[in-house]
Amino acid sequence: MKNTRTVLFALGFVIAAISFVQVPIQASAKNVVSVTDNQPLTTDANTRNYLTTGSAPLYSKVPVNKTAKVVTKADSLKALGTTTDAGQTYFRGYRVASTSDGKWYLKVVSFDKTYRGWIYAGTTDPTADSTTVSGGLKFTETFIEDPLPTYLTNTILYFTTPKASTLTYVAPDYTQYKVGRNLSSTTNFYKDPLIATKIGSKQNNRSANITYYYVTDAAHPQVNGWVKQSDVTTSPAN
Structure with missing residues (x-):
């Protein structure tokens, strides 16, 4: 009988030890973030x-x-x-x-x-x-449009100089992801009269919050797009 009690006591101790070990394992499993x-x-x-x-x-x-x-x-x-x-x-x-x-x-x-x-x-x-x-x-907001000023409504514009770096954009450069230039050069269109239909500016001091015009070209609609304000003028280039 004494040996039986000893065995039962030892077995109970082992079970208690196992239970003690399992508790923190179960708790930690519940805390895993997924x-x-x-x-x-x-x-x-x-x-x-x-x-x-x-x-x-x-x-x-x-x-x-x-x-x-x-x-x-x-x-x-x-x-x-x-x-x-x-x-x-x-x-x-x-x-x-x-x-x-x-x-x-x-x-x-x-x-x-x-x-x-x-x-x-x-x-x-x-x-x-x-x-x-x-x-x-x-x-x-990367770019914000503003009301078109009255003085621009009926003003004829032209590209400032016939150079390849004067571009028009679907959206002003780096204001939308993977949306940029519409025309890679305006060299062949620098004498075309343009009409500004929209105006807007970059935000968050990108490119010093530069202003852009959206211009349309009746003679060559493929030119239509956003252009830097500094790239157009009211006098045609020679």
């Missing part, structure tokens, strides 16, 4: 342009993934957000992921394609309204 959704971000392109705030780095994968690496540090992204380039360092969001701890991440790419990766975008679902981000990103 990706719960990963899908394309399909909101209007104009609502998916961002500046980086510098409060979060850019990762190669959603950072709950063990193999995720920092591809651009937060300090570098902060500098990009306040740069004065032409707009190359704006970011476009194109995928979105949520995690089990209630966070949202966007996959973004810079307009010049130099930077690409996942970045923390706050705790609000951006799939319905992609302007409602926080964390490492803030939504921005």
